[in-house]
Amino acid sequence: MAPSISPVTQPLASMAIAPTVVIRSALAQAGAHLQKLGSKGLVVTGNHTAKLGSKSLETLQKNYGLTLPLASYLPDCAESSLQQLRQRVHQEQPDFILGMGGGKALDTAKLLAHQTQLAIATVPTSAATCAGWTALANVYSETGAFCYDVALERCPDLLIVDYELIQRAEPRLLIAGIGDAIAKWYEASVSSGQSSDTFTVAAVQQARILRDILLQKSAEALAQPGSETWREVVDASLLMSGVIGGLGGANCRTVAAHAVHNGLTQLPRAHHALHGEKVAYGILVQLRLEELVSGNQLAATARRQLLSFYDQIGLPKTLEDLGLGQISLEELRQTADFTCLPNSDIHRLPFTVTPEILMAAMVSTLVEEQGARQLSPQL
Numbered sequence: 001m002a003p004s005i006s007p008v009t010q011p012l013a014s015m016a017i018a019p020t021v022v023i024r025s026a027l028a029q030a031g032a033h034l035q036k037l038g039s040k041g042l043v044v045t046g047n048h049t050a051k052l053g054s055k056s057l058e059t060l061q062k063n064y065g066l067t068l069p070l071a072s073y074l075p076d077c078a079e080s081s082l083q084q085l086r087q088r089v090h091q092e093q094p095d096f097i098l099g100m101g102g103g104k105a106l107d108t109a110k111l112l113a114h115q116t117q118l119a120i121a122t123v124p125t126s127a128a129t130c131a132g133w134t135a136l137a138n139v140y141s142e143t144g145a146f147c148y149d150v151a152l153e154r155c156p157d158l159l160i161v162d163y164e165l166i167q168r169a170e171p172r173l174l175i176a177g178i179g180d181a182i183a184k185w186y187e188a189s190v191s192s193g194q195s196s197d198t199f200t201v202a203a204v205q206q207a208r209i210l211r212d213i214l215l216q217k218s219a220e221a222l223a224q225p226g227s228e229t230w231r232e233v234v235d236a237s238l239l240m241s242g243v244i245g246g247l248g249g250a251n252c253r254t255v256a257a258h259a260v261h262n263g264l265t266q267l268p269r270a271h272h273a274l275h276g277e278k279v280a281y282g283i284l285v286q287l288r289l290e291e292l293v294s295g296n297q298l299a300a301t302a303r304r305q306l307l308s309f310y311d312q313i314g315l316p317k318t319l320e321d322l323g324l325g326q327i328s329l330e331e332l333r334q335t336a337d338f339t340c341l342p343n344s345d346i347h348r349l350p351f352t353v354t355p356e357i358l359m360a361a362m363v364s365t366l367v368e369e370q371g372a373r374q375l376s377p378q379l
Contacts, residue, residue, distance in 0.1 A: 015199070016135030016152065017246035019122075019159040022239070027056040027100075027123055027162045031064030037119040037157060038095020040067040042088060044109035046074060049101040049125050052168065068098065073108035076140040079147075081108060082115065089116045096121060096157070102173075103129035103275055107137040114152045121158035126169035127177040127234040128276055132159050133242025136253070144271045146262040155246065166234060167226050172274065172314075177237035178218050179280025179315045184244045185211035186283050186302070187255035190290070191348040192248060203248025210240050215305075218313050251348060256289060257282035259346035260362070263339030264322070267331055273322045280315040281322055281365070286349070288361035293351045307366070318365055332359050 023033055034041065043050075043057065050070055060066045071088045073081055089097075089112065096119035099109025106122050106129075113120035114137070124132040131137075135152040185207040192200050213236045221233035245253035260282030264270045270278065284306060290299035307317055316322050324331075336355035339346055346353050 014153070015246070015249075016155050018243065019133060019156045020154075021157065022159045022161065024161045024163065026164060027053060027160055028059040028063075030158075030160045030162075031060050031066060033158055033160070034060065034066060034096075034098070034121060035064060037121060039065065040069075040092070040094045041096045041098040041121070042085075042092050042094040043068050043070045043098045043100055044073050044085065044112060045070060045100040045105055046072060046102075049105065052125060053100055053123070053165065056162075056165075069094075073101070073105045075142045076144055077104045077108040077111065077138060078140055078142045080142055082112060082139075085112045086116060089118070094118065099123065099132075099156075101125050103131040104138075104140070106131040107139075110135075110152060110156065111137040111139070111150055114150070119157045121160065122156045123160045123162065123165070124238060125165055126173035127166055127237040128169075128173040128274060129177060129180055130238060130242035130245070132156065132161075133239055134245055134253075136245070140265070143268065144265060146265040151250075155242075161235075161238065163226075163231060163234065166238075167230075171222055171225070174222065174234065174237065175314055176274040176276030176280075178214050178233065178276070178313065179283075180276035181237040181241035182211055182214045183257040183279050183283050184241050184252065186286060187257055187348075188244065188248055188252035190286070190350065191255045192251045195251075199247045200249075200252065203244045203252040206240065206247065207244050207252065210236055210244065213240075215309060218309075222313060250345075254345040255348045256286035256346045256353070259339050259344045260285050260335075260358075262344070263335040263337075264324075266334055266338050267324070267327075269327075269331075270322060270324060273316070277316050277322065280310065281317070281319075284317060284365040285358070285361045288365055289349065289351075289353060289357065292357060292361055293353070303365075319362065332362065336362065 057068050061068055069092055071085055097109050097113040098121045099106045100123040110120055122132040135155045138149045139147045188204045188207040192204055217229050217233050221230040224230055257279050261278040264278045287299040287303040290296040310317050319327055336358045340355045
């Protein structure tokens with residue numbers, strides 16, 4: 001007699017793990033996949049990217065009969081931009097949204113598709129973030145300050161990875177993407193490393209593998225753009241990091257490193273720094289917090305390892321490296337207060353973080369542990 005199966009007593013939470021289809025293809029050759037979404041797509045992009053992809057878009061329209069009007073996502077992924085874009089959707093009546101560009105352009109496109117209930121295709125033009133993969137969008141003010149994030153119902157319907165397009169981006173963007181991606185291990189391991197949930201365990205282990213790939217291959221990839229190693233690092237930053245957030249959810253996606261990024265965006269002087277650069281610095285801050293609050297020597301070892309890696313590939317290690325060497329105490333406090341707001345992801349850490357201790361960590365990413373401990377009461 002077959003054993004009985006217990007009924008499900010709890011509703012299953014929905015999971016948005018991956019795009020429906022991921023293709024590694026030149027954008028100009030992706031017409032057949034786009035045609036499955038419809039015959040007309042509103043292209044959400046920026047001025048620079050529109051020029052970069054103009055020939056590919058022309059080819060898609062000529063060879064596949066697609067209609068692809070352009071719409072700007074600027075200024076940033078802001079509520080005002082989304083309002084204007086919803087009006088464009090009403091005017092154009094597209095079948096799908098095609099997001100093309102960096103993280104903010106892709107977030108805007110995804111959120112617009114979510115709000116208008118349209119299909120969404122993403123075309124990253126760099127490997128600076130995993131925004132082309134994820135079911136998440138960050139909303140900013142018109143001046144570039146982080147406001148809030150939105151969990152979307154699903155990942156994109158189509159993700160087009162055009163390596164030739166990505167290779168045309170400046171190396172700094174891939175370096176930033178490496179910083180953003182490697183954060184997955186340091187955030188997931190501290191927030192979810194003790195979890196027994198199957199998907200969370202898988203996400204944490206994938207984050208460890210991702211870290212190892214980036215530590216081992218990033219320098220070679222940056223020295224040899226277009227090589228097989230370069231593609232592996234692009235895939236790690238662009239795709240694999242998205243897998244981890246999809247499997248593990250919010251706990252494996254953002255903790256202190258991304259929370260520090262969000263706090264830094266409140267300072268206009270920090271807006272020139274890329275998302276992944278601020279996140280990379282945020283990892284060091286998170287590790288310093290683990291040292292200061294918990295006396296964690298493994299965190300101290302990890303921080304030293306990262307400092308050497310950052311030197312190797314050119315990621316920022318200090319506020320000064322981010323162009324904030326002359327930051328005032330008031331600005332530092334503003335950043336720390338925002339980072340420590342009650343709904344901040346920094347509170348996924350297994351200990352309490354106050355603005356005061358966060359300020360101490362932010363100014364001491366290069367300081368030995370004893371010196372950092374002495375900074376705390378002064379702040």
